[in-house]
Amino acid sequence: MAKDVMSESELYKFLGKYGIKTPECKSVGLDEKISFSKFPAVIKIQSPKVVHKSDVGGVILHLNSNEDLENGRRQIIENLKKHNITLDSNDGFIITQMVFGEELYVGSVEDATFGNVILFGKGGIYLELYKDVCYIEANARKDEIKRAIATTKIGELFHGFRGFDYKEEWAINLIESVQKMLKENNIKELDINPLKLTKDGLIAVDARILKGDSTYKEDNREKKRPDFLDNKRVVIVGANTEKGKTGYTIARNARSFEGELFYVNAKGGELFGKKLYKSVNDIEGDIDTAVIVVAAKFVIPTIHDLVKKNLKNLIIITAGFKEAGNEKDELEIARLGKEHNFNIMGPNCLGFYEDSKKLNITFGTGEVHSGDLAFISQSGAVLASLMDRAAELNIGFSHLFSIGNAADLRAVDLIPMLDSAKTCKAITIYIEGAARGRSLCESIRNCKKPIYLFKAAKSEAAKKAAFSHTGNLSGNYAMFHGIMKSLGVHVVETLDSLIFAPLFKDVKNIVVITNAGGPGTVLTDAISNAGKNLYELNASQIAELDKALPPMWSHNNPIDVIGDALPDRYEHALKIADKFDNIDLIYMLITPQDMTDALGTVKILKQHNFKHKVVPILLGGENMREARKFCLDNDILFFASIAQACEFLPQS
């Protein structure tokens, strides 16, 4: 790896080539006449004999004329003499204009996941202190750059903060120049700090460039592999007659498939009224899709049989590969996929679900409801937990993908497929360690559907834990988060948000009906904090509520129906609120007070078909048990705390 560090004047020239402004600067000899025109200026010694210029009086600041500069030069020569440094004809001086302005920063690093990544934000010593920077992928488009800048606080400087007339275009042009520079040169690291924001634009004052060949490399995955969502003939290798075994659960779940389904087990026999083939070879004709549940050592031999059947898609449930230290077999499986042009999901995964064909080859124990959300998970257990939670709350899915060890297929490959899938309206992703980051950005950039994402292994302790269970290396979370935000991804901060944030994605205006002011206030804070709006009641709505509610009601949203509210009062308020236009959600907040009938109140939701989404928040414990059970038994989505009801609303 070649390294190279440029001198100040070389740097200024190099930056100038990319249209990046630098301060006026001039080299002068030991006694030539000085003619400089940008003041105040600095004069500095330029000599291989002097390393730490300031320490030997080799820098003089705040000079306002050529006479001052010449005096300054004389002063430096004298200062150096005191340090026993005598200059000769190889030495000289550099004069630089002093630039005053806000200290910003632009730089780049080479990241293992994403390759070259640009950082832009507050500079000077505050770069480190405030970390007010955004991250921009090397191929980011203008809209991504703008979105990235908008995540920084200093971004406000470009939007009229305190009447400043700094143009956002300056920052965008600069970042695009850096993108170009990174493409045309081998640059490992770039640091322009400070980058001064002045009324004449951005000026790079100090810069450092570390040249070197890129070590970033993406495994190339051919785009020509078959369509993973085209499954007509499916075989389950390892279908098992013993209840409790994974091969049993998958075979059972798969029965609803609307295409042709085959079971294979070396023992032969019958399962769910279907023949158990002793070998894949015994099945006539081609196989689109195979699910492997056999022991790890049988996986590769099974694949050899399957490729003879023109296999398109392979789902390996079996564990015992990279995550267990057996990387060799996993690489061989990946190699076979490449060689024989089939997709691989897994190994060590929970399976796959496609709603439109009722193809459920997961070993989740519960049912999956129909829906329009596709979920891609790098953890089978996270998927299983959320499937379980979703089933109970009647939240449905269009697709479920458990990518396991991701020997082949990852989110980056699945996103384009889902973007074309009609039944999918939004994509939600749980990720621990990303690979092929540049391609992932490209997949997301081209995807027209909203994407929600949770990234695990943010902390050092968790990176260690993640590595121990998947062998995946997790990178810098701030960078990952920043790049995803710049791409318009909704990054969520809790697991539950993976299913709730897409479900509530269109919520802007909220009405709250409550039997208590305090919790109503807390909910209002949470809604405001999430950037959502408490719908403002108009005079006629207030008048209508006045007729239905006791005089003490809040006359405001939250609609406080007062502590002694029985179900009928909630019902009156709900019916009126349901008529409001321009609202997206009604939270029905119930606290256990003296007269409260929580069960009776949630029953209203079964008795009426409300036009708007109505979601109960059942605060408390003991006194809410019956009402919560009723909701669960009747597929009514509810929350048990205000925190839970709002954690997914901010889609950062």
Place this chain on the structure above:
Amino acid sequence: MAKDVMSESELYKFLGKYGIKTPECKSVGLDEKISFSKFPAVIKIQSPKVVHKSDVGGVILHLNSNEDLENGRRQIIENLKKHNITLDSNDGFIITQMVFGEELYVGSVEDATFGNVILFGKGGIYLELYKDVCYIEANARKDEIKRAIATTKIGELFHGFRGFDYKEEWAINLIESVQKMLKENNIKELDINPLKLTKDGLIAVDARILKGDSTYKEDNREKKRPDFLDNKRVVIVGANTEKGKTGYTIARNARSFEGELFYVNAKGGELFGKKLYKSVNDIEGDIDTAVIVVAAKFVIPTIHDLVKKNLKNLIIITAGFKEAGNEKDELEIARLGKEHNFNIMGPNCLGFYEDSKKLNITFGTGEVHSGDLAFISQSGAVLASLMDRAAELNIGFSHLFSIGNAADLRAVDLIPMLDSAKTCKAITIYIEGAARGRSLCESIRNCKKPIYLFKAAKSEAAKKAAFSHTGNLSGNYAMFHGIMKSLGVHVVETLDSLIFAPLFKDVKNIVVITNAGGPGTVLTDAISNAGKNLYELNASQIAELDKALPPMWSHNNPIDVIGDALPDRYEHALKIADKFDNIDLIYMLITPQDMTDALGTVKILKQHNFKHKVVPILLGGENMREARKFCLDNDILFFASIAQACEFLPQS
């Protein structure tokens, strides 16, 4: 209100009086010889004829000698001539040393809740952009000032950031000078921005002082009122024989009281085998404590009867006062309390509970467990919800206070009583709008027990809601939060944290036992994010676990017992982990996988008495219902999501 704005040189002199450094500065006439010694310097016109100095060339920067200063003065005179400004002997110039350093800020505002409050933090334009400031109460002690500074990012500058040798003492001394200045002068607003941080200390460059008489005023509450926790003879006025009525519930709950209990109802008769007195006057002897549940209009007449009985404590459950627009009667009640020297809790409150005397005069419907946490709530419904949740999870209380409209008693008055109460180990407070802020600070400052606090009505929308239900005005949340932090209060961010944060207050080192790597990683992130520590397993602990667990276990904390773990495997791991010293908590994370027996796994907690606190986290839905029910039925504290299990851990 007198207003007064000082000139630059007056200001410098005033600040100097309080030991606050200002730049070297000198006034000079139109043609007197200049002799200044601190360079670079600035020369500015000082004339009533010139308002916007820079606009007319009235300021020249970066001057390095007296000769330069004289040239600068000449230049300004010429610049002004071009703007048709001719100077005369009343005009002059001011020369100031240019100061280079980090731009900080110190200032003060007068706040309705706290009186004078000092702000300290990052200055310049970044004051507004980063809001990296802390808030310091006028009487804050040195330790509070230090704690406040530590909440800012720029606080790091005083702790060796980048090798800087800036002393924290400089900042503390400066803030103490401002405290002194505020005490000795009538100052409404102070702004020192920038306050330059240089190697020679903090130097106030620009300052603005707005003088004026303070409008801050606290209602004086006599400290000599009786001890609210001294209750021997208690009467319930409005005890009711009709089930479902508040007067019935309170009379029922109060039966466990270990002192003397009387019921009063104008109708007479009997309740729970006790006489219903028709009037307070019929009871012989004095009454310590009265609980009023009668209609609003009877409250004041009842008080007149009660004061004849040497009333010490009055709890008014009845609503219909300030919150309903009836401020007059509430003020009269407060006046009576002052006149006759009794404490008032309420009106419009849920009541009071004191565990040591089994005195339960709340209208909560469930039982209250014994514990060592005192809860003061400004919302009855918040208290009721958390009592309900606590009852279900076997969390106990030493005291419960519902302060309602707070006509008299508030947290500020209750904290000192609780600090002396033997059965209380920690205090948790739900507050919407604070009053008597300076006294509140003093109460907290003197309290030796840990205090947890949730503040509602942070957002503008919520302030409106809170005002509508209690008539309380809520101030600036950032200021409230900052002052509480400086006082060492643990400010929590969710309602549930009010009961969980004190319960988990001593947790530092955590062990996680999980059947899945992904959720284990997410939990690890949440634990790290909360500033807690994943306990590191040592070699002998790993060896012991190796014997009990399958070879694939994680060999690390989280202890991943692998997806097919049955209860026995959790049990082995738990028994081993329970032997670890220096751990404070074991989270038992259970996800619904193929073989998972969540119910069987939580049953372990009933079968063994573990030395350490073991808390299950039951991720999922349908498949976790039985296990969750088992926990609820058996008083086992559990959580249903990782977010819920960790939201209270960071005690900011």
